[in-house]
Amino acid sequence: MNQGYQRKRRRPVAEINVVPYIDVMLVLLIIFMVTAPIVTQGVKVELPQGNAEPLPADSKPPVIASIDAQGEYFLDVGGAPSQQPLTLDEVATRVAAIIQLEPERPVVVKGDRAIPYENVIQLMVTLQGAGVPSVGLMTDSPDKESK
Template identity: 75%
Template sequence: MYQRKRRRPVAEINVVPYIDVMLVLLIIFMVTAPIVSQGVKVELPQGNAESLPPDSKPPIVASIDAAGQYFLNIGSSSNSEVMDLEQVSTEVGALIQLEPLRPVVVKADRTIPYESVIQLMISLQGAGVPAVGLMTDSPKEK
């Protein structure tokens, strides 16, 4: 009689589809990363300043552009809609109540009047921010 040869089950996983999916995701993230990280275009004043510690939480950045418009960037998310001073202080106050140790930084264009920066800082302190930092660019070497 004819004996049938018994086949063993194959214990291999085809990983080619997974590699294809990962490559597509990598391309998507590479294309979208620069779009997500854009912020408000501000020409910062230069100065020697100590940077935030690397282990600190991402700061809340209140920005004033060259036209005197207010913006708010929370950590890695960027909000490109124009806000008024009251909206900025209200949102930052709510965030500070949730995370009291989160740093708050003012990013203002160098051409903005000093009074606008001070008004923003006073508004933020009135919203419960214990300390407000100022963002600068590193001075260029001569």
Template identity: 70%
Template sequence: MNGTYQRRRRRPVAEINVVPYIDVMLVLLIIFMVTAPLITQGVKVDLPQGEAEALPTDAKPPIVASVDAEGFYYLDADGNAGADQPLELEDMATRVAALIILEPERNVVVRGDGQVSYNRVIQLMITLQSAGVPAVGLMTEPEQE
């Protein structure tokens, strides 16, 4: 024997450690499972339960879509206490879409008569949503004591 020691060379390991990826995937799975029930479809409405919060005073006057007791639709885009010409839903959708394109930060609210059918208010809200309104609010009167 020569006295020389021969070293065996190790080959580099060419495997990927997938444990961190599995951890990340499990966390994402839990996040999606928690948030999935929170995502709902349909018209989003926050109904007031009494005294409603007023719109900020520094905001532009909202676009007001109204339904009167007979079920006629009106649009007030100027903040001048309402329009006097009834509109069809298609006309209202066209006008509101144009207003939202011009001023996307403006609020849109629905003012419905207390005697009007719930279906008429829902049809108006669906029309506003299809016109591109991101959120629709409901106008209320202060409670009388």
């Protein structure tokens, strides 16, 4: 019959097309570049200066309870600061939930230098009442220039 017709066999191609992966990577890069400045925003606080030991590099990101110059409270959990001011009860409730899930997570207070000492102590007492075993205080290093 068809003896002159021979079927050619194709050899499998062992190449990976990486163009779609590069496209996805570039889109993700653009998304991260756009969202990074939004994530790093926080509450503007003028920290007092002092020589203090930083948190260990291997520790979890701290929960930061902030008091701004107007005496309003904010909470920053892992780089996601609250945009609306919170009451002391709301701060205590949120921190208690976080500490219940992650008891080893550090908690620090970031208080503006213009805030009365009483407000900082009140926040620290509230945090300890919420179950935080120890509360740290954030400071700026003395050699850092004020903005």
